[in-house]
Amino acid sequence: MTIDLAQIIKAYDVRGTVPDQLNAEVAGAIGRAFAQTLRELGEDKGSIVVAHDMRESGPALVAAFTDGVRGEGMDVVHAGLGSTDLLYYAAGSMDLPGAMFTASHNPAQYNGIKLCFAGARPVGQDSGLAQIRDRAQAMLASGEPIPPGIGRLEHRDLLSGYADYLHQLVPLGAIRPLRVVVDAGNGMGGYTVPAVLGTVSALTIVPLYFELDGSFPNHEANPLEPANLVDLQKAVVEHGADLGLAFDGDADRCFVIDANGDAVSPSAVTALVATRELAKHPGSTIIHNLITSSAVPEIVREHGGVPVRTRVGHSFIKAEMANTGAVFGGEHSAHYYFRDFWSADTGMLAAMHVLAALGESSQPLAELGAQFERYVASGEINSKVNDASAKLAEVKAHFAAQEQDELDGLTVRFADGAWLNLRPSNTEPLLRLNAEAPTAERMAQLRDEVLAIVR
Structure with missing residues (x-):
């Protein structure tokens, strides 16, 4: 029985249950179809960079996808384990198309693929994903085997390069000492946080659930659900921490908790980061989706910026970032987009902005954040x-x-x-x-x- 790819290839990415909807055969066909579509669209850079999260099914799916890409004559740079924003860093800094194997916060039986063009530009339904789906579907229906791999395979560790790049954007060398509880939810934050924040002498990191485990034994890696923040809120108060950070499964979203154990709304984080980016780039455009707080456009205007309102969804934000040259964009769902990061989203960089703002201030986070919460x-x-x-x-x-x-x-x-x-x-x-x-x-x-x- 041929799997119907329309069930798993949606508007922005591939996502399905393993192995009934997404398996090695499907991943191989998608790899071939991605390579062919890149060629057709004039986006072929000769290589594709790949990474995967901590899900058990990741390595086998990546191997099959890689075989498909190499069968089409393209090389593969295999970054191994990574967060989604690490893959975007790779695609941006190396100017290569990329494939990230993750199902983000979905339960353990899921996996998926986020595809991007060189420079971390998104591949969506209207920009190649529909062609990839139709091509892969035809390959599965015909049952033709993957041609022997003529492309080369290179393994490369990109974690330290990713960490160095983030520290260039938001230096944390001069901040006051802070105690930070981080809940990685057994997701990729357990891999990236030690490399990025664990090296900052002013930070004392209290780790929660840093063991990489795609079965999510402690709680779902979805901080948008209040139930998944309870452990972090409790730990922040118990440890007398200055703040808490919660990352989702693929660590591209970050939620912030103040010293009282209260959540800082993603709208307040958006406004805070916006003021910092506007201080560096006066008069710039800031993107916000239409369900972020009215405080966001108000504060952007007060700081001399130009707020632009968009629909909900990362493809709309990224398109508007490209159209306007916006320096920063924020969503209610705790996705944060930076022009300095190829207009892609990175929860880690947003977290570093919050740490820098708090570390440069004598106020607690509840007071600092209150000026950005108006409604x-x-x-x-x-x-x-x-x-x-x-x-x-x-x-x-x-x-x-x-x-x-x-x-x-x-x-x-x-x-x-x-x-x-x-x-x-x-x-x-x-x-x-x-x-x-x-x-x-x-x-x-x-x-x-x-x-x-x-x-």
């Missing part, structure tokens, strides 16, 4: 619906007297500074609600008013 947010609330567009139309009609736009779902703005965004999921029968207001009471009232219609 009360609902967080993302999902509702299962039978007909998303009908419910959206109902909400639109209900708030017809208010300012509205449909950049991504429906956004409604109110005169008191409150707003709501309701957008359909791309993959499930869900509507996602985000609401924000100047007070908790107003936010709750607005949230409940919308949910009464949706549910």
